[in-house]
Amino acid sequence: MPIDANGDLEVEGLSLRSLPKVSLHDHLDGGVRPATIIELADAAGIELPHTDATALGMWFRTQASAGSLVDYLKTFDVSLSVMQTAENLRRISREFVEDLVRDGVVYGEVRWAPELHLTSGLTLQQAVDAVQDGxxxxxxxxxxxxxxxxxxQLLSAMRQTDRVREIAELAVANRDRGVVGFDTAGPEAGYPSSRYRETFEYLAQQMFPITVHAGEAAGPDSIRSALVDGRALRLGHGVRIAEDLEIVNRDGEEVQVRFGDLARWVRDREIPLELSPSSNLQTGAIAAWGSEFADHPFDLLYQLGFAVTVNVDNRTMSATSLTREMALLVDSFGYDLEDLESFQFNAAAGAFLPVExxxxxxELIAEGFDE
Structure with a gap:
């Protein structure tokens, strides 16, 4: 069945958009509506590559598909340029959640880096408050x-700056005001979690949840550091854990795999992988396996029992939604409703929420899929 113009697909008679979903890896500055960027940029006198929403959206997707994380991240300069006031942050956050609702999301964690929103005089706390208001x-x-x-909210600290501890303390200070976890983001290669071990120890002492971008632009060593030094409960992307798997035999659809110690640890401990298939393709994170969506090791990881979850990473840069990512997975790997429900259960189990x-x-997910 074809994926429609809105990225939707019917599976077993049900629209994927109508199914309840959990979004764990979704960046605020990567999900600003192009039309909103144009409106806010015009009011602030900011020059944009395009002033037509469709053309600007296409520009984001094209620029983000350069094949490297560094080039991918350059597109954020445009969206961040209109996210420097409390009013704009509140509006963009409100619209972001509205888009989640339209996507069928019932629980979401929005990650963003407060330190990137201070050029017009906001304090870190004012920025957090504005996002929470929206x-x-x-x-x-x-x-x-x-x-x-x-x-x-998931507060992200940029690894290439010297504010990692400051953002960690900001996150803890707002744990009762909407902030549910801490993240490190930005360039991955050259910035292992071991550089910030003391900050991660502080967060562990505060019993504060941590997810780390790892296994996207760097391989298993980065993932190991995220788990050992970063105390990560989830892996931001983590797709390159597949590099610690050795395929020793293929017989039709049957695949025999030898696990490395790291891959076995991640699988056996059910550490959630925040996989973002379209984004992983754009950034070159899956280059070792191929250059097409169907080359993504998502299915290999799923079949081997890893706690895979489906995410968008950046809706605007990838011109996608959670519904569309699920539709692409169905199209590529033939998943049914039971498979899609499993991905949502994995995400729910990994959510930074109390166990109750x-x-x-x-239960909400199960009811939605049963209906």
């Missing part, structure tokens, strides 16, 4: 329309 407005509006969604709320989320 989230609250959108959640309330959704509830008034009979939609249920909950969104938590994770159990409620699992």
């Amino acid at each position: 989230i609250d407005e959108a959640e309330d509006a959704a509830e008034s329309r009979g939609k249920s969604i909950r969104v938590g 709320e994770r159990e409620e989320l699992v």
